[in-house]
Each structure stands twice: as C-alpha cells, then as structure tokens.
Amino acid sequence: MKNMKFLTTVVLASTLFIGCSKDDAPEPVNEEEVITTLTVTLVPNDGSTTITLQTRDLDGDGPNEPVITTGNFATGVSYSGRIVLLNETVDPAEDITEEVEEESLEHQFFFTTGGDLDITISNENLDSNGDKLGTEFTLLAGAVSTGTLTFTLRHEPTKPNTGLSDAGGETDVFATFNVSVE
Amino acid sequence: MRNYALWILLFSSITSMSQNCDHSLSGIVSDNHDGQLLTGVTLIIAGTEQAVQTGLDGTYSFSNLCNDTYYIQVSHPYCLTKGFTVNVSGDTTKSFKLEHHIEELNQITLEGKAYGDKTKTLLESTLNTDELERFSSGSVGDALKSLSGVSSLSTGNTVVKPMINGLHSSRVVIINNGVRMEDQEWGAEHAPNIDINTVSNLTVIKGAGALQYSGDAVGGVIIAEASKVPVKDSLYGKTLMTATSNGRGLSLSSQLTKSDQNGWYSTLQGTLKRFGDFETPDYVLSNTGVFERNASLKVGFNRFDYGFEGYYSIFKNEIGILAASHLGGAEDLIRALESPLPLTINDFSYTIDAPKQDVTHHLATVKGYKKFDDFGTLSLQYDFQRNNRLEYDIRRGDDKEKPSVDLELDTHTVLLDLESSLTDEIDLKFGLMTGYQNNFASDTGVRRLIPDYEKYDLGLYIIADYQLSDQWLLEAGARYEYSYMDVFKFYRTSFWESRNYDQLFPEIVIEDLENQILTNPELSFKNGSGTLGASYAFGESSKLFFNYSIASRAPNASELFSEGLHHSASRIELGDLSFKSEIGHKVSLTFQSDSDTFRFNINPYINTISDFIIIEPVEVQKTLRGTFQVWEYRQTNAQLLGIDVDASYEFAQNYRLNTQFSLVKGKDQTLDAPLIGMPPVNIRNEIVYQNPEFNHIRLSLQSAYHFKQNNYPNNNFEVFMPETKTYKLVDVSTPPDAYHLLNFSSSIDLNINQKSKFTVGFTITNLLDTSYRNYLNRLRYFADDLGRNFLLNLKINY
Numbered sequence: 020m021k022n023m024k025f026l027t028t029v030v031l032a033s034t035l036f037i038g039c040s041k042d043d044a045p046e047p048v049n050e051e052e053v054i055t056t057l058t059v060t061l062v063p064n065d066g067s068t069t070i071t072l073q074t075r076d077l078d079g080d081g082p083n084e085p086v087i088t089t090g091n092f093a094t095g096v097s098y099s100g101r102i103v104l105l106n107e108t109v110d111p112a113e114d115i116t117e118e119v120e121e122e123s124l125e126h127q128f129f130f131t132t133g134g135d136l137d138i139t140i141s142n143e144n145l146d147s148n149g150d151k152l153g154t155e156f157t158l159l160a161g162a163v164s165t166g167t168l169t170f171t172l173r174h175e176p177t178k179p180n181t182g183l184s185d186a187g188g189e190t191d192v193f194a195t196f197n198v199s200v201e
Numbered sequence: 202m203r204n205y206a207l208w209i210l211l212f213s214s215i216t217s218m219s220q221n222c223d224h225s226l227s228g229i230v231s232d233n234h235d236g237q238l239l240t241g242v243t244l245i246i247a248g249t250e251q252a253v254q255t256g257l258d259g260t261y262s263f264s265n266l267c268n269d270t271y272y273i274q275v276s277h278p279y280c281l282t283k284g285f286t287v288n289v290s291g292d293t294t295k296s297f298k299l300e301h302h303i304e305e306l307n308q309i310t311l312e313g314k315a316y317g318d319k320t321k322t323l324l325e326s327t328l329n330t331d332e333l334e335r336f337s338s339g340s341v342g343d344a345l346k347s348l349s350g351v352s353s354l355s356t357g358n359t360v361v362k363p364m365i366n367g368l369h370s371s372r373v374v375i376i377n378n379g380v381r382m383e384d385q386e387w388g389a390e391h392a393p394n395i396d397i398n399t400v401s402n403l404t405v406i407k408g409a410g411a412l413q414y415s416g417d418a419v420g421g422v423i424i425a426e427a428s429k430v431p432v433k434d435s436l437y438g439k440t441l442m443t444a445t446s447n448g449r450g451l452s453l454s455s456q457l458t459k460s461d462q463n464g465w466y467s468t469l470q471g472t473l474k475r476f477g478d479f480e481t482p483d484y485v486l487s488n489t490g491v492f493e494r495n496a497s498l499k500v501g502f503n504r505f506d507y508g509f510e511g512y513y514s515i516f517k518n519e520i521g522i523l524a525a526s527h528l529g530g531a532e533d534l535i536r537a538l539e540s541p542l543p544l545t546i547n548d549f550s551y552t553i554d555a556p557k558q559d560v561t562h563h564l565a566t567v568k569g570y571k572k573f574d575d576f577g578t579l580s581l582q583y584d585f586q587r588n589n590r591l592e593y594d595i596r597r598g599d600d601k602e603k604p605s606v607d608l609e610l611d612t613h614t615v616l617l618d619l620e621s622s623l624t625d626e627i628d629l630k631f632g633l634m635t636g637y638q639n640n641f642a643s644d645t646g647v648r649r650l651i652p653d654y655e656k657y658d659l660g661l662y663i664i665a666d667y668q669l670s671d672q673w674l675l676e677a678g679a680r681y682e683y684s685y686m687d688v689f690k691f692y693r694t695s696f697w698e699s700r701n702y703d704q705l706f707p708e709i710v711i712e713d714l715e716n717q718i719l720t721n722p723e724l725s726f727k728n729g730s731g732t733l734g735a736s737y738a739f740g741e742s743s744k745l746f747f748n749y750s751i752a753s754r755a756p757n758a759s760e761l762f763s764e765g766l767h768h769s770a771s772r773i774e775l776g777d778l779s780f781k782s783e784i785g786h787k788v789s790l791t792f793q794s795d796s797d798t799f800r801f802n803i804n805p806y807i808n809t810i811s812d813f814i815i816i817e818p819v820e821v822q823k824t825l826r827g828t829f830q831v832w833e834y835r836q837t838n839a840q841l842l843g844i845d846v847d848a849s850y851e852f853a854q855n856y857r858l859n860t861q862f863s864l865v866k867g868k869d870q871t872l873d874a875p876l877i878g879m880p881p882v883n884i885r886n887e888i889v890y891q892n893p894e895f896n897h898i899r900l901s902l903q904s905a906y907h908f909k910q911n912n913y914p915n916n917n918f919e920v921f922m923p924e925t926k927t928y929k930l931v932d933v934s935t936p937p938d939a940y941h942l943l944n945f946s947s948s949i950d951l952n953i954n955q956k957s958k959f960t961v962g963f964t965i966t967n968l969l970d971t972s973y974r975n976y977l978n979r980l981r982y983f984a985d986d987l988g989r990n991f992l993l994n995l996k997i998n999y
Contacts, residue, residue, distance in 0.1 A: 044689050047714055048644050048646065048648055051598075052600060054825055056825075076824055077716065079765075079824065079825075080824050082693075082696055082699040110715075119597075122598070131923065131924050133923040169924070175595060187544045190529030191826060193532055
C-alpha cells in the first residue's frame with residue numbers, strides 16, 4: 020500500500036511538472052543569404068541610355084514567380100556591365116555582391132546566350148588568383164538578332180575552368196532574360 | 202546465499218532420519234520472470250540425497266517421503282541455486298520459482314526465451330547479440346536490413362533508416378530500452394539515434410499489434426533491448442574492434458558490467474567510430490566520413506519482486522553528406538544526371554565539411570517495478586530525451602560556420618504499466634502514458650523548416666490474451682491516444698494567400714509582418730487503435746498466427762507545416778494544415794515451422810491505409826536560383842500487399858542454408874497508380890558452416906539479389922533550357938537496374954583462459970566489387986553505392 024501511495028504521488032508530481040506555461044512567440048528569422056534581386060546595369064560607351072536588366076523575387080522560394088525587367092541593345096555598341104545582387108527580405112536591403120567579391124575565389128558568374136542572339140562577353144573582372152569572377156564585364160552587341168541571355172552564379176566552382184560544363188559547384192543564381200539587338 | 206543453502210543441507214541431514222513413509226511430493230519449477238517452465242532442474246533432498254530432475258514439462262516428483270519438514274536444494278545451470286523448506290503432509294504438491302537469467306559471461310546462449318513476447322499473435326523477427334556484433338561498426342539500420350521484410354531508406358551509406366514492409370519514418374516506432382525514440386524521425390534523411398553496441402536484442406514487429414508501445418505504428422515497431430544482468434557476484438565485459446578498408450576507419454566499443462548477488466548492478470559502455478570518405482569501385486565518395494561517439498551508464502537493483510534502474514546515454518554523430526549531392530535547382534540536377542561521374546570528386550580525406558549533419562541525442566530514464574502476489578507487476582517509468590539536430594549547408598560570408606538547421610526537441614514521458622494474470626489462462630496488460638514535447642528552432646538565418654511547438658500526449662491501453670487450449674491462444678487489445686499541439690509558425694504571405702488559408706484559418710493569425718505572418722495553430726488529434734489475433738499450435742513444432750490491427754497516426758510536424766526549399770532534397774516541400782490522422786488496417790497471416798533441422802516461416806499481409814499521407818511532385822517553380830520541383834503532401838487511400846519468406850535448412854551436420862525473400866506492392870488506390878519508393882523484390886541465400894566443436898568456427902557466403910523496381914509512378918518533369926530554347930526531360934523516376942552482391946563472413950573463437958574469450962572475424966562485403974545503385978538510396982542520382990570492403994573484427998569477452 021505504501022508503494023501505491025508513492026507511485027501515485029510520483030505520477031501526480033510528474034503531471035504537474037509537465038503542465039508548464041506557454042512559451043513566448045518566436046522572433047521572425049532574418050534570412051541573411053537569400054538573393055531576391057539581380058540587377059545588371061549596362062552603360063553604353065556611346066553615351067546613349069543605360070540598359071537595366073532585373074529579376075526580382077521577393078518571396079524567395081515562395082509561390083510567386085520572379086518579376087523580370089528586360090531591355091534591348093543597339094548593334095555595334097559596347098557596354099560596361101556590372102551585376103548587383105540584393106537581399107530585399109531585410110530592411111535595409113543587403114548587398115550580396117559585396118560578399119561574393121570578398122569570397123571571389125569561391126564564386127564565378129557565367130554568361131550564356133541562347134537562340135540567335137549575337138552578343139559577346141569579355142573582359143570579366145578577376146578574383147584574387149587571377150581567374151575570372153565576372154561581377155563586372157564588357158558586352159559587345161553584334162548583328163541584329165533576338166534570343167536569351169542567361170547569368171549563372173556558381174558557388175564553389177572548379178577554377179580555372181573553360182565554362183559552365185566543367186565548372187561544377189552549386190548554382191546560386193540562374194537568371195534568363197529575353198533580349199534583342201536592334 | 203550458497204553457503205546458507207549448504208548450512209541448511211548439513212543441518213537437515215540430522216533431522217530427517219529413518220521413518221516408514223510412502224507419501225509423495227510433486228510440482229513444477231518455473232521461471233520467476235515469465236512463468237516459463239524450466240526443464241533439467243535438479244532437486245535434491247538434503248540428508249537423504251534423494252535427487253530428481255524436472256522433465257520437459259517442468260514437473261518433478263519425489264516418492265517415499267514422510268510427514269515431515271524437508272529441505273530441498275533446487276538448482277539449474279542458468280539460475281542461482283536456492284534452498285526451500287517444505288512441509289510434507291500426505292501427498293503434497295509444491296511449485297518452485299527460480300530466478301532464470303541469461304548467462305552473459307562467456308556467451309552461453311540459451312535455448313528458450315529470455316525476453317518476453319511483445320505480441321502473441323504477430324511474428325517477431327529478432328537479431329541476437331551474436332548477429333548484432335557483426336554490425337558493430339555499422340548502424341541499427343544496417344543490422345535490421347538483414348531481416349526479411351525490412352529494407353532501408355538511406356542517404357548515402359551512413360544515414361540508414363529502417364523500412365518495414367515498405368513503410369518508414371513516422372510510421373515505424375522505435376523503442377530503445379523501453380523508451381519511444383523521439384529523434385525527429387519524420388525526416389527521410391534522419392537516421393535513428395541509437396548506438397548498435399548498446400543493443401543485445403533487436404526485435405521487429407511487422408505491424409501495429411504491440412499496443413503497449415504505441416498505437417500509431419502503421420508500419421511496425423522496432424524494439425532494442427539491452428542485455429539482462431544476472432543476480433550474482435560478477436564482473437565481466439567485452440571489447441569489440443572493427444577496422445574497415447572502405448572508409449579506412451575504425452570502430453571501437455567496450456562495456457563493463459559489475460553485478461552483485463544482493464541485486465545491485467551497473468554497466469558502463471562507450472563507442473567510438475571514425476571513418477573517412479567511402480569509395481565505390483571506381484571513385485571516392487567525397488565528404489562521406491563519419492565521426493560517432495556514444496556512451497551510456499546503467500545502475501540498477503533487481504530482486505524477485507521489485508527492482509529499479511536508472512539509465513543515461515548520449516549519442517553524438519557527425520555525418521558528411523556526399524559533396525556531389527549538394528545542388529541548386531533542376532538545371533544542376535540535369536548536369537548531375539547526365540554526368541557518368543559525380544560532379545565533385547576529391548582525394549580521400551577524413552575531413553567532414555558542409556553539407557553535413559551533427560546530431561546529439563540524450564536519453565535518461567528512471568524506472569521501477571514491483572510484483573504483487575495477488576494482482577501482478579506494476580511498473581513506472583519516467584524518461585527524458587533531448588535531440589539536437591544541426592544541419593550544415595555550404596554557406597556564404599559570416600554564416601559559413603553556422604548551421605542552416607538547428608532544432609532542439611525535448612520530450613518527457615511518464616509510463617505506468619500493470620501486467621497481471623487474472624487466471625492461469627488470461628493475462629492482462631494495462632497502461633497509461635503521458636507525454637510532453639517541446640520543439641525549439643534556433644535562428645540560423647534560414648527560414649525554420651519545422652516550427653516551434655509544444656505537444657501534449659495522453660495514451661491509455663489494455664491488452665488481454667487468453668490461452669483457450671493447448672493449441673489456441675486469443676489476443677485482443679485497444680489503445681486510445683489524445684494529442685494536442687500548440688504551434689507558432691511563420692507563413693510567407695504569398696503562400697498563405699495562395700493556399701486560401703486567409704479564408705480558411707483567419708482566426709489563427711496573431712501578427713502580420715511585412716512579407717510573412719505569424720500564426721498560432723492549435724491542433725488536437727484523438728486516435729483509437731486496436732488489435733485482434735489468434736495463434737494456433739499444431740503438429741510437432743508448427744504455428745499459425747492471424748492478426749488484424751488498426752493503427753491511427755496523427756500527421757507529423759513536417760507533413761503539416763513544411764513550406765519552402767528543403768535543401769538536402771533540392772526541392773520545395775509543402776505541407777497541409779488541414780490534414781487529419783491516417784488510419785491503417787493490416788491483416789497478416791503467418792505460418793511458422795520450427796524444428797532443429799528446418800525452420801520456415803511465410804508471412805503474407807495486406808495493409809490498407811486511408812488518408813495515407815504521401816509527398817509527390819505537383820509542378821515546377823521558378824526562383825532566382827533556378828527551377829525547382831514542388832513536392833506537395835497529399836492524403837490518399839493506399840494499399841500495400843506483400844509477402845515475406847524465411848527458410849533455414851541444416852542439410853548436413855554443421856551446414857545450413859538460409860533463404861529470405863521479400864516482396865511488397867504499393868498502390869495509390871485513388872489515382873490507381875503505384876506508390877513511390879517501394880522496396881524492390883529481393884532474395885537472399887546464404888550457406889553457413891558452423892562448428893561448435895572446433896572453436897565455434899563460422900564461415901558464411903551470402904548472395905543478395907535485388908530486382909529492379911518496375912512499379913513506380915512517373916514523376917519526371919521538363920525544364921526549359923535557355924541556350925537551346927527547348928525543354929529537357931528530367932528523369933527522376935526510373936529506378937536503377939537490378940544488382941547482385943556477394944558477401945563473405947567468418948569468425949573463430951580463441952580461448953585465452955576460462956574467463957576470457959577472444960574472437961577473430963573477417964568479413965568481405967561486395968566481394969566482386971560490383972558497381973550498383975539502390976532505388977531506396979536518396980543519393981542514387983549522384984553516385985554509385987559502396988565498393989568492396991574488408992572488415993577485420995576482434996572481440997574479447999572477459
């Protein structure tokens with residue numbers, strides 16, 4: 020009987036122990052690494068209007084599709100390009116390009132054209148080992164044509180490489196724009 | 202104790218001298234623990250030295266006794282010898298109970314059952330210490346795979362999740378040392394957090410019939426038990442070491458037990474495993490190393506009628522995830538699928554980099570039992586578990602060293618059980634369970650995959666079995682479970698609205714932030730489960746089991762709340778807040794025949810599950826990182842049909858042929874399509890030579906043939922390739938080809954002295970160095986499975 024009493028007490032005590040108060044609501048997570056926005060600014064060397072290509076996906080991997088702004092190039096014109104990556108889930112927006120450039124050895128932008136698009140990319144800026152990084156570049160618009168221009172950022176690629184096919188690594192940004200040369 | 206018995210013997214020889222007598226004394230001798238009848242027990246009457254032995258039915262009989270008081274010494278090789286005083290008056294019956302133990306020292310194996318049945322009408326498949334020791338360097342999942350009907354869902358070769366008859370994760374309940382494991386078992390890449398070296402008996406029940414443990418084991422129950430400690434003065438232990446060529450690593454495990462004949466005992470145990478990158482026949486699997494560290498301590502007190510035990514264990518495992526499997530979107534997946542070699546192959550290394558998992562599991566329990574002569578055994582247990590799961594991805598900047606997932610799951614449980622024999626024929630088990638669980642997700646700079654929640658559980662069960670006749674046994678049970686979940690979950694506003702949750706659940710919103718809202722879902726589930734079964738014994742050694750079980754499982758946190766990119770799966774996973782419990786009905790039939798030379802069992806089953814929760818691809822979604830496949834949880838009606846066969850035949854003295862065959866077909870009845878991820882048919886044959894007279898030498902050659910899975914749903918999808926302006930098919934469905942593996946294993950005992958034994962074992966897995974991929978390995982898209990592996994096992998018992 021003594022044992023029963025003891026057991027009952029233990030069961031009751033543990034029930035009390037379990038029934039504790041509600042926790043406070045958690046704090047929202049600051050998503051530090053998300054890239055929501057890629058903006059490519061292309062300044063022509065002939066003094067005409069600057070072209071801006073942008074893809075913006077404010078809900079990250081949420082259901083909304085990225086919003087894309089595109090532009091067209093003038094034939095024979097050379098453009099100085101600069102890529103800016105932003106995380107706009109935080110306020111103020113965080114500039115991810117800075118991190119990419121700080122860790123230049125572990126990153127590289129690749130440029131791919133599709134369709135008939137006649138565009139040449141050259142003069143990519145370099146990482147601290149002298150291999151391509153590509154956050155800055157020169158774009159030369161060739162003959163009149165249309166097609167796609169794709170920017171791919173690889174994290175931890177094999178460097179040096181001959182292009183996307185042997186770069187390996189993980190894709191951090193994959194942004195395609197429909198453009199034309201007029 | 203023994204001296205005391207001797208004194209009685211000496212003393213009694215004086216008292217009971219010559220009289221004219223013709224009475225008898227008879228009765229049975231049984232095991233105090235489970236009532237099992239003991240054969241071969243020697244009973245000696247002190248003084249006259251008249252001795253008898255119990256027969257197969259545990260009975261004994263003395264004749265020509267007088268009306269007098271006798272002192273009888275009762276002894277058995279595996280029990281502590283006891284002395285009893287008996288008053289004989291006429292023809293007397295008297296039954297004795299002995300404390301029947303496993304003799305741990307020098308590995309004497311017992312015929313008969315040392316561990317009680319978990320259910321009476323479902324077949325239990327068990328791995329004993331000898332079999333488990335062969336997997337000392339592996340995991341619980343590796344060992345379980347050797348049983349028929351058990352396969353595994355794995356991530357590489359180090360994260361191995363057991364799968365019973367085609368079901369896994371939350372549908373398989375794991376009981377470790379009497380505690381239900383709460384180690385975030387919902388995830389497909391979360392392996393059980395148990396050190397195989399703490400287990401001396403591993404049992405699989407392919408069904409939900411074991412209601413004393415849970416009512417939601419739609420797939421089955423796995424029970425890991427530690428060895429029992431004898432009540433005698435002893436100090437013993439063992440050390441196991443395994444060195445492997447593949448992974449170039451070492452596993453070391455040691456345990457020491459001190460027991461005392463007054464009932465006290467303690468066991469200290471520890472394991473250390475370190476492996477580098479594993480290798481396929483052709484290349485290194487980069488970043489697949491393992492670093493596992495475990496320790497446990499047990500202190501207890503064990504008597505005939507009461508006992509208690511305190512136990513603590515820590516399990517810490519750091520596991521590298523194949524570097525080549527870390528991907529961005531579908532464009533990366535296409536590259537991986539098209540490449541014959543993994544995209545990342547580095548030189549062999551012991552370093553474990555991101556992506557990796559680092560899991561720590563603490564388990565502490567205190568339990569006690571007391572036997573009451575009139576109503577049975579009452580036991581009470583409290584346990585606490587803390588599971589801390591860290592998952593590291595390849596990150597940028599300041600976050601490099603920071604985990605992407607940091608979840609801490611605390612669970613407290615109190616169990617009260619009563620086991621009672623109402624009559625000689627009817628046994629009753631009754632119990633009560635209360636539990637509290639708290640999940641806390643730390644801020645890692647990545648959205649929480651599993652939200653913060655608190656969960657309260659209450660369970661109640663009753664199981665009765667009735668021995669109708671020598672042949673028939675009936676079993677029935679019921680369990681009720683109530684669970685309440687109080688959750689804090691952030692939803693993306695875009696998701697919340699796209700799912701119409703703003704119309705369906707406006708009342709749970711507690712805060713509206715800019716891009717997301719904080720909600721407080723409060724969910725409760727009431728689940729009933731039951732079992733009904735019969736077993737029929739016939740012939741020399743045959744048995745037929747029939748069992749019907751109904752199991753109800755509440756949806757888990759992942760199924761309810763997933764919302765976003767699951768990095769390790771490279772896909773977007775979406776749960777559903779409105780899910781209800783899934784209910785499984787399993788009918789299983791088993792025929793078992795168990796003679797010395799031929800053992801056979803065949804077990805067909807049907808498992809019909811309503812509101813079965815599955816995850817499957819529904820669409821593709823564009824993000825800034827590329828295209829991702831969206832996998833959504835859905836409830837459907839499913840049916841699994843299957844059969845497991847085991848046979849073992851001693852075709853010549855010391856030679857045995859073992860065969861296993863498992864088949865399961867899963868069907869989504871709503872869509873009339875095959876279920877995803879069902880294990881393919883497999884057949885295993887093994888020839889074993891074992892000679893107990895020649896140092897227990899054991900040689901075995903095993904052939905395992907895994908067929909190609911031909912029943913699978915087509916989940917392929919297309920991705921637009923901007924370079925060519927065409928769509929490309931991504932084949933994520935087609936299972937890999939069939940494969941055949943040969944394994945060799947051997948061991949021999951070398952006795953150092955009477956108290957110590959040294960065992961040397963040598964094993965080769967994948968003897969022919971076959972390249973293969975396994976349908977149930979989540980990394981099959983990226984790399985081959987393991988190549989040949991040489992293992993050297995050394996064991997010392999002392």
